[in-house]
Amino acid sequence: MTSSKKVIFRNDVPKRISEISLKALSFYPELESHTIEFMVDDNITKSVMQAQPKFVSMLGFGKRTYLIKISRHFKLKGKKIPIDDLPEDVLLGWIGHELGHIMDYLHKNTWSMIIFGIGYLTSKSFIISAERAADTYAVNHGLGEYILKTKDFILNQAGMSPSYLDKINRLYLPPEEVMIMIEELEKN
Numbered sequence: 102m103t104s105s106k107k108v109i110f111r112n113d114v115p116k117r118i119s120e121i122s123l124k125a126l127s128f129y130p131e132l133e134s135h136t137i138e139f140m141v142d143d144n145i146t147k148s149v150m151q152a153q154p155k156f157v158s159m160l161g162f163g164k165r166t167y168l169i170k171i172s173r174h175f176k177l178k179g180k181k182i183p184i185d186d187l188p189e190d191v192l193l194g195w196i197g198h199e200l201g202h203i204m205d206y207l208h209k210n211t212w213s214m215i216i217f218g219i220g221y222l223t224s225k226s227f228i229i230s231a232e233r234a235a236d237t238y239a240v241n242h243g244l245g246e247y248i249l250k251t252k253d254f255i256l257n258q259a260g261m262s263p264s265y266l267d268k269i270n271r272l273y274l275p276p277e278e279v280m281i282m283i284e285e286l287e288k289n
């Protein structure tokens with residue numbers, strides 16, 4: 102298998118999304134040897150993107166593979182638009198964050214992943230630490246400025262509903278903390 106085969110874009114992934122995904126992946130050399138599949142999905146509930154191990158690959162003896170699901174549409178100020186109409190930097194930060202989740206999964210065995218899955222569904226503090234881990238991986242891999250752009254877009258430009266913003270504020274790292282992480286990184 103050639104290295105390019107390790108990234109799979111299912112048929113209906115828009116070209117712009119696949120290009121930006123490859124750009125995001127270039128920040129993560131550690132992911133080069135892992136199979137990551139991208140798909141667009143009409144039925145993701147409550148989130149715009151999701152990263153997960155492919156369940157079947159967790160049961161087998163081969164190498165685990167990962168799936169990133171991307172919602173086909175985005176609700177911008179109440180109007181449904183195609184996801185690939187979002188600004189490039191915002192998408193880069195968003196996909197970079199999802200790849201941060203995959204970095205986090207690399208170090209977990211099957212049992213840890215199962216516990217992780219249950220924790221994510223049942224515990225707020227668990228979600229908070231998983232989201233912090235994903236952002237930390239993204240910042241440490243040089244995607245900090247894009248993570249900030251994505252956060253600014255979600256928090257200040259997208260016209261998200263108050264309940265969604267409330268959820269984001271409770272569970273995700275605030276931009277101020279990401280800025281501190283970037284500053285720390287630049288010092289070293």
Ligand SMILES: [Zn+2]
Pocket residue numbers: 198199202232235
């Ligand atoms: Zn996340």
